[in-house]
Amino acid sequence: MRESDTATGDAPPVRKIIHIDMDAFYASVEQRDNPELRGQPVAVGGSAERGVVAAASYEARKFGVRSAMPSVTAKRQCPDLIFVKPRFEVYKAISRQIRDIFAQHTPVIEPLSLDEAYLDVTENLQGIPLARDVALRIRETIKAETGLNASAGISYNKFLAKLASDHRKPNGQFVISPEMGPAFVETLPVGKFHGIGPATSAKMNALGLFTGLDIRNQTLEFMNANFGKSGAYYYWISRGVDERPVRANRIRKSIGAETTFSTDLDEFDTLVAELKPLVDKVWRHCETTGNRGRTVTLKIKFADFEIITRSRSVPAAVAGRDELERLACGLLEVETPPPKPVRLLGVSLSSLQDGDDTEPQLTFGI
Numbered sequence: 001m002r003e004s005d006t007a008t009g010d011a012p013p014v015r016k017i018i019h020i021d022m023d024a025f026y027a028s029v030e031q032r033d034n035p036e037l038r039g040q041p042v043a044v045g046g047s048a049e050r051g052v053v054a055a056a057s058y059e060a061r062k063f064g065v066r067s068a069m070p071s072v073t074a075k076r077q078c079p080d081l082i083f084v085k086p087r088f089e090v091y092k093a094i095s096r097q098i099r100d101i102f103a104q105h106t107p108v109i110e111p112l113s114l115d116e117a118y119l120d121v122t123e124n125l126q127g128i129p130l131a132r133d134v135a136l137r138i139r140e141t142i143k144a145e146t147g148l149n150a151s152a153g154i155s156y157n158k159f160l161a162k163l164a165s166d167h168r169k170p171n172g173q174f175v176i177s178p179e180m181g182p183a184f185v186e187t188l189p190v191g192k193f194h195g196i197g198p199a200t201s202a203k204m205n206a207l208g209l210f211t212g213l214d215i216r217n218q219t220l221e222f223m224n225a226n227f228g229k230s231g232a233y234y235y236w237i238s239r240g241v242d243e244r245p246v247r248a249n250r251i252r253k254s255i256g257a258e259t260t261f262s263t264d265l266d267e268f269d270t271l272v273a274e275l276k277p278l279v280d281k282v283w284r285h286c287e288t289t290g291n292r293g294r295t296v297t298l299k300i301k302f303a304d305f306e307i308i309t310r311s312r313s314v315p316a317a318v319a320g321r322d323e324l325e326r327l328a329c330g331l332l333e334v335e336t337p338p339p340k341p342v343r344l345l346g347v348s349l350s351s352l353q354d355g356d357d358t359e360p361q362l363t364f365g366i
Helices: 025-033 071-077 088-103 131-146 158-167 181-186 198-206 212-216 220-237 268-289 321-334
Strands: 017-022 042-045 053-056 082-084 109-113 116-120 150-155 173-176 254-265 295-302 307-313 342-350 362-365
Touching: 017 088, 017 131, 017 158, 025 042, 025 053, 025 088, 042 071, 053 071, 088 109, 088 116, 088 131, 116 158, 131 150, 131 173, 150 158, 158 173, 158 181, 181 212, 198 220, 212 220, 254 268, 254 295, 268 321, 268 342, 295 321, 307 321, 321 342
Parallel strands: 042 082, 150 173, 254 362
Antiparallel strands: 017 116, 017 150, 042 053, 109 116, 254 342, 295 307, 295 342
16 A cells, blocks of 8 residues: 655645454454364354354354354354353453554554454554554564454555455455555445445345445435435445544443334334344343443334334343343333334443443444
C-alpha cells in the first residue's frame, strides 16, 4: 500500500487503519491451555440440547461448525466434536493483555469485542512508517506473549480494513490500498458487506442489487428511499468510502437484537418462538464481552409501523440467558394479545456494568 504520513497540498493525510481479529479466539485459548485439544475439532459452548456454539476451532470449521450454531446441529455435522465450557474470565484477561500490546502503538483503539478491534495508526507511537509493518509487529508480539494467532486487515478506512482482515485468515494480513478500494468492493457480494445482514441482503437482491457494483450504479436518492438512514452508508461504502473515525473510549449503553418478520404475527407462542433467537444473540454478546445489565427492554413494531417499548429493571444484573428470556417473555405477555399484528420484535439489555466501557453500543439485526 502506498502510504505517506504527509499529504500534498491541503489534502488531509490518508488514514492508516488496522483491524485486528484474533483467530478462533476462545477455541484457540482452550487448545493452547490443553494440549489434548490441539489438532482436534473443538467447540466452546454448551453441549446440551439448547446449547449454542460460542466459538469453533478451525478443525471444527472444516465440518461446517460455526459460532451461533445450535450445539445439536454442530454435533450432527461433526460427530467427533469436543465441547468445552467457556472460561470468560480467562478470555477477558488475555484480551486486556492484547489491548496493552495495541496501546504500545497507538492510543486510538476501538474494541469491538474481546477478540477484535480497530486501530488508527496514522500517527503511531513507534514511528513505524508503514501500517502493514505496524500490523506485523503487533501480530508477532501477540504470538510471542500469548501464544495465539491474530489476523490483520490494513486500509484507509474501517469498512475496508475489516474486509481485509478476513482475506488472509487464519494468521495472515492483507492490505487494501486507496487505489485498490473501489475495485475490491465492486465484485463483493452484498451479503459479504459488514453491516448488511440476511434480511437487508435479501431486500437488496429483490431490488436487483447483488454486488458492490450494483449498489454503486444506484443514485443516493434511490438508496435513501429504499434503505432509510442506512442508504447513504451503503451508497458510499460501495465506492470504497467510509469516513467513520476510529472511536476510542466509546461508552456502551446497550446491547440489542431485533428481527422483522416476513409476515405479520399475532399469536403469543409464535412471538415467543421468534423472541428466543434474539435473546440468544444478546446473551451471547454479553458473554463475549463480559457485560451484564439490569434493564430489559422489549420493542414491538406493529403492522401500521407504530412502535412501543416496554422495560423492566431488576436490582442486580441479569445473571443468565434463561433469566433474560423470562424477563423478555414477561414483557411480551403483558402486551398479549396484541392490539394489532406485529411486524417486528426486538429485545435489548441496558444499564450495563462489569464490562469494558470502551466497547461500542451495538444493535444486531437478524
